[in-house]
Amino acid sequence: MHTGSDLGQNLSLTALQKENEQLKDRHLWLESIVNSVPAMLYCYDNNNKTITWCNHYLAAAFGYTPAEMTGLGMDFFRHIMHPDDFKMAVVAQQSFIDNKSHFGGVARIRKKGDTDYRWLLGMEVPFTWDTQGRVKEIICAFLDLTNAIDTNAQLTVALSEILRRQNENLLNKLTPREKDVLGLAVQGLNNKEIANSLNLSRYTVETHRKNIRLKLKVRNTTELVAIARKIGFQ
CATH class of the missing domain: 3.30.450.20 (PAS domain)
Structure with a gap:
């Protein structure tokens, strides 16, 4: 003879088994998505x-x-x-x-x-x-x-927009004076010529250029000029 307690335990076990099966189905469904997603x-x-x-x-x-x-x-x-x-x-x-x-x-x-x-x-x-x-x-x-390959035109626009934003982010890292120094450096002026043009000491110009290299993460003048032109300095 089954007591009320036995009946309750059986119902609880049945509910747990049903929940376990649902979890297994959910797991298999999620696994199939992860393995089928085009990434x-x-x-x-x-x-x-x-x-x-x-x-x-x-x-x-x-x-x-x-x-x-x-x-x-x-x-x-x-x-x-x-x-x-x-x-x-x-x-x-x-x-x-x-x-x-x-x-x-x-x-x-x-x-x-x-x-x-x-x-x-x-x-x-x-x-x-x-x-x-x-x-x-x-x-x-x-x-x-x-x-x-189905959205070539959009891909081109998207990449251009991404590069534009990246360049803006780089430019925003520089102070107005650093932008002045960078612009003249891209034109080929050396530190002495930049100092004379901006009425600064040569030491100050050297400090600005060092800070610019650190902010733009470049190691030398060649890399500095290359990235400056990408940003928009001519």
């Missing part, structure tokens, strides 16, 4: 730049199994990225050590065994943190720009 998704440990998880789309696009990616550590990125772009992986890693909220950019990536590179757009954000509040894992999404 390369992955997580990596920011301490050693080791892949901790990726979706099927990324594994197929790069030609490496998840286990191979994890085993290679930082070398995985060295294998798939163009040599001139690999430094971005190191910069991204340091950015999150410095508590940056996100990191994004474009890079040339190639599949295992291929010789040709594709342009990918990537965006990374912190995903997990350790007990000290330091970023532990990063989640990243890559989109293949070479497949954006």
Whole structure:
């Protein structure tokens, strides 16, 4: 004979089983979305730049199994990225050590065994943190720009707009006097000539140029002139 207590337990067990089945179905549905979304998704440990998880789309696009990616550590990125772009992986890693909220950019990536590179757009954000509040894992999404063939006109406009905003952001970092110094430097004037033109001491001009290089993150005059022209100085 079943008591009221037994009946209640059976009902509770049935409800839990039903809830468990619903959770399984939900999990499978979410997993299918993650593996079917037209983006390369992955997580990596920011301490050693080791892949901790990726979706099927990324594994197929790069030609490496998840286990191979994890085993290679930082070398995985060295294998798939163009040599001139690999430094971005190191910069991204340091950015999150410095508590940056996100990191994004474009890079040339190639599949295992291929010789040709594709342009990918990537965006990374912190995903997990350790007990000290330091970023532990990063989640990243890559989109293949070479497949954006249906909206070429819009893509061109979008990239131009992005570059314009980036240039404005760089320009806004400079003080009015630094802009004066930069404009004359782009024209080819040396520090003495700039000092005479602006009625400043040569030491002051040198200080301005040093600050400009730091703000624009360039190492020498050649890089300074190149980025200044991109910003709009002629």
